[in-house]
Amino acid sequence: MTASAHRHELYTVDQVRALDRRAIDDLGVPGYELMERAAAAALICLRQRWPNARRIAVYCGPGNNGGDGFLLAALAREAGLQTDVIALGDSRGDDAVRARHEYEHSGGVVHLWRSGDALPVADVQVDALFGTGLQRALAPEVAELVRGIHAVGAPVLALDVPSGVNADSGDVPGEAIQAELTVTFIAAKRGLYTGQAPGYTGQVRWESLGLPEALWHEAHPDAELLQAATLPPRPRQSHKGNNGHVLAIGGEHGTAGAIRLCGEAALRAGAGLVSMATRAEHLVSLNSARPELMAHDVNGPQALEALLPRATVLAVGPGLGQGAWGHALWLTALDAELPLVLDADGLNLLAREPRKLGSSAVITPHPGEAARLLGCDTAAIAADRFGAVRELARRYHAVAVLKGAGSLVADPDERVAVCPWGNPGMASGGMGDLLTGVIAALLAQGCDAWQAACLGVSLHARAGDLAAQQGGERGLLASDLLEPIRWLLNGRES
Incomplete structure (x- = not known):
């Protein structure tokens, strides 16, 4: 195994510090040498990304992140x-001070930044202000500098983490550097891939700094990045009964679209059969628009109970509502103890009437729904998305998907996976209904809850990226993902 085998592993800031200490204390790599390796790797990344750059501006903070910047500037x-x-002030720490002296001894001049100073013209700017240690909002004077860097208009390379971004949580409590490329060292920091962070990191590139694979022996990452995957080909003798029967429950008055998107996504994701328990008024439109969906008039629990024996998986919540009809169907569905995916109003009802769901259940809240389920506000969810998704899985004894940029998947054993795909165009109505149907279909085809959630989240996000490539992000519709989901499940990228 080589160090590159660990590129999908994500670590907390404390874990990365422990790896740093192990490299220094156990492997005998001096801290200053690590700084030299980081600077060399960063310069290579810079020249690969911007091969025509002739003038760079490097902004250095007082600590080791600034030391990386001084050595990059010398190289x-x-x-x-x-x-x-441009430096914020004096350097602190032996390695950072030594790096600054190295730059000055090479003939370089360090300019101290003062409020109101004009910033230099550059082809590329390098953010070496603050690294992983900063977990609060930038001070007002540093925030002013960050705004000035953005006003220059040249692209930014961030070293290790964009200054102002919490590398543990992905939260951005104030101003922060918006980088086009972030090169992160030794181990990938979990916060760079979720929450607000993806709006600031640009592309993230991991550099192991040539450290041996032994560094990672007995290291236990906090999370992992999802990797592209699909289902194996079906046997030639396969028939619809082999691929499960999804029963989608929802579609209160006026919400036929939500339940249709859920059901159609289940079909496109490979379910053998898909039925829908919905309001009578929707039957004609659903049957005419997508005849493969078997829509049933369900006016109460008894009508739903008649459909349950044929179902292998339930998808509960799209357009369900929280009135008497939706609540009665929700109770009946949960009491059936079938594998299920719970979303939308299915989650809002769960927040009102908490109960453990079981190992074959998947819940898919967005941050607002997650806050209701955990009895907190959305700010608390944003401040600790990893803690929130783990608590959701533990409290409801289900696999939990915390949606948003860098969606997270967790199980009750505290395993967490992070989705690196997706785009802002997916922030539109119906996307959650689609995800519910995809995960339900994967459960119906034999995946366990963890597998279905991870694969479903990745297929959904990758399909969104493919759809955006074809027509752009703005104006992207949930239904635009249906064909790409089918392509990806069949091993095609287009």
Whole structure:
């Protein structure tokens, strides 16, 4: 095994510090050498991304992140690049002070930044202000500098983490650097991939700094990045009964679209049969628009009970409502003890009447629904998405999907996976209904709850990216993902 085998592993800030100490204390790699390796790796990334750059501006903070910046600037000067270095003040720590002296001894000049100073013209700017240690909002004077960096208009390379982004949680409590590329060292920090962070990191590139695989022996990552996957090909003799029967429950008055999107997504994700328990008024439109969906008039629990024996998986919540009709169907569905996916008003009802769901259940809240389920506000969810998704899984004894940029999947054993795909165009109505149907279909085809949630989240997000490539992000519709979901499940990218 090589170090690159660990590129999908995500670590907390404390875990990364422990890896740093192990590299220094157990593997005998001095801290200053790690700084030199980080600077060299960052310069390579810079020149690969912006090969025509001739002038760079490097902004250095007082700590080791600033030390990385000083050494990068020294290497850039050696390579013939015109380099401007702006420092917040004095450097602190032996390695950071030594790195600053190295830059100055190479002939470089350090300019101290003061409020109101004009910033240099550059082809690329390098953020080496603050690393993983900063977990609060930037001070007002630093926030002013960050706004100035953005006003220059040149792209930004962030070293390890964009300054102002919480590398543990993905929260951004104030101003923060918006990078086009972030190069992160030794281990990938979990917060770079979720919450607000993806809006600031740009592309994230991990560099192991040439450290041996032994560094990761007995290291236990906090989470992992999802990897692209699909289902194996079906046997030639397969028939619809082999691929499960999803019963989608919802579609209160005026919400036929929600239950249709859920049901159609289940079909496109490979369920053998899909039935819908909904209001009578929707039957004609559903049957005419998608005759493969078997829509049933369900006016109460007794009518639903008649459909349950044929179902293998339930998808509960899209358009369900929280009135008497929706509540009665919700209770009947949960009492059936079938594998299920719970979303939308199915989650709002769960927040009102908490109960443990079981190992074959998946819940898919967005942050607002998650806050109701945990009895807190959305700010608390944003501040600790990893803690929130783990608590959702523990409290409801189900696999939990916390939706949003960098969706998280957790199980009751505290396993967490992070989705690296998806785009802002997916912030539109119906996307959650689609995800519910996809996960239900995967459960119906034999995946367990963890597998179905992870694969469903990844298929949904990757399909969104494919759809956006075809027509752009703005104006993306949930139904635009249906064909790409089918392509990806069959091993095609288009």
